[in-house]
Amino acid sequence: MTTLDTPGTPFAVVDADRLDRNASRLRDHLRGLGVPLRLHVKTSKCVEVAERVHAGGPITVSTLAEAEHFADAGYPDILYAVGIDPHKLPRVAALLRRGVTLTVLLDTLVQAEALTRFAREQDLRVPALVEIDCDGHRGGVVSTDPALVEIGRVLGGNLAGVLTHAGESYFAYTPEALRQAARNERDTAVAAATTLRDAGLPCPVVSVGSTPTAHAATDLTGVTEVRAGNYVFFDLVMAGIGVCDVDDLALSVAVTVIGHQRDRNWVITDGGWMATSRDRGTQAQAVDQGYGLVADLRGDLIPDLVMTGASQEHGILSTRDGRPVPELPIGTRLRILPNHACATAAQHDRYHVVRGTAHPLVEATWSRHRGW
Numbered sequence: 001m002t003t004l005d006t007p008g009t010p011f012a013v014v015d016a017d018r019l020d021r022n023a024s025r026l027r028d029h030l031r032g033l034g035v036p037l038r039l040h041v042k043t044s045k046c047v048e049v050a051e052r053v054h055a056g057g058p059i060t061v062s063t064l065a066e067a068e069h070f071a072d073a074g075y076p077d078i079l080y081a082v083g084i085d086p087h088k089l090p091r092v093a094a095l096l097r098r099g100v101t102l103t104v105l106l107d108t109l110v111q112a113e114a115l116t117r118f119a120r121e122q123d124l125r126v127p128a129l130v131e132i133d134c135d136g137h138r139g140g141v142v143s144t145d146p147a148l149v150e151i152g153r154v155l156g157g158n159l160a161g162v163l164t165h166a167g168e169s170y171f172a173y174t175p176e177a178l179r180q181a182a183r184n185e186r187d188t189a190v191a192a193a194t195t196l197r198d199a200g201l202p203c204p205v206v207s208v209g210s211t212p213t214a215h216a217a218t219d220l221t222g223v224t225e226v227r228a229g230n231y232v233f234f235d236l237v238m239a240g241i242g243v244c245d246v247d248d249l250a251l252s253v254a255v256t257v258i259g260h261q262r263d264r265n266w267v268i269t270d271g272g273w274m275a276t277s278r279d280r281g282t283q284a285q286a287v288d289q290g291y292g293l294v295a296d297l298r299g300d301l302i303p304d305l306v307m308t309g310a311s312q313e314h315g316i317l318s319t320r321d322g323r324p325v326p327e328l329p330i331g332t333r334l335r336i337l338p339n340h341a342c343a344t345a346a347q348h349d350r351y352h353v354v355r356g357t358a359h360p361l362v363e364a365t366w367s368r369h370r371g372w
Helices: 016-031 047-054 066-071 087-096 109-122 147-160 167-171 176-197 211-216 236-240 341-344
Strands: 011-013 039-042 057-060 075-084 101-106 129-132 158-164 205-208 225-228 251-261 267-270 293-295 301-310 315-319 333-337 350-354 361-367
Touching: 016 039, 016 047, 016 167, 016 211, 016 350, 039 047, 047 066, 047 211, 047 361, 057 066, 066 075, 066 087, 087 101, 087 109, 101 109, 109 158, 129 147, 129 176, 147 158, 147 176, 158 176, 167 176, 167 211, 176 211, 211 225, 251 341, 267 301, 301 333
Parallel strands: 011 350, 039 057, 039 225, 057 075, 075 101, 101 129, 129 158, 158 205, 205 225
Antiparallel strands: 011 251, 251 267, 251 333, 267 315, 293 301, 293 333, 301 315, 350 361
């Protein structure tokens, strides 16, 4: 085994102990609510993470490349949770013909008509969920819109159920606001399912989920599955809304100090936005964490030190209160804790997996899948 002093920086680090703890926490919570997890793999895009968290279980993906990759790894039940582009249906059909249960998502009559026509031509059932808008965050049909039943009727035997995502829960800053987001997500999805059933249409799947609402939910009556993915790593946005603590963050980026601008009170590293991403998701929160918090190689935070600037291959560290930056000689290795785990992970093609805190040892290297 090697230590974090060995690989060339910047590189992504996953703390296995924190990953396991995060996985156990949500697993136990959902078990208590009696609803299964459909792990969203879009955050890690890593078979080893999925195996550790949810081996062989149903998963959610955000790209067809993920679906193909995880199908190759033996995952037979996959939900592609991005509105289907009809041009991608041949790839969907190829997975279905391999014996993979691949469910797609849509929210318009145009998509439903294209899918139904394709399924008929290919003599396939292409299971589809209708996306329901529960909070105006992005896509979906409002549960009271007559278009919901129209879409369901057009889908006919391809209709598999409904799905909603409480995207606005990422901006819920109190425990009660998070619980309310979870209640609204459930209530909206169940109401949509009831509308379809009252119209004589099948609705076996009622799918809800986001990392905040999955943890905040107290009653999931009527729900058949919960989707979540960010929680395996967590990040500073999740810590900022109280879903986790900073000590729960399992993903970081190892960087090296390469310079100083003492008149500006800067430390410069070799980890710019190509390593950490441009995500500034904490900017609207009570505490702006810049481009990320700074820890030593053990993972211990360096008080008041923040990654405040980023160009392509340079990171700028400075203190929150303007006090002199700590003495960090050139060659010092640090770890940056990210604002948004999904965006930061996307900058890397592998994870260096560590365990232990005094002298973290790299016990494995896990590949991360990319592409669309």
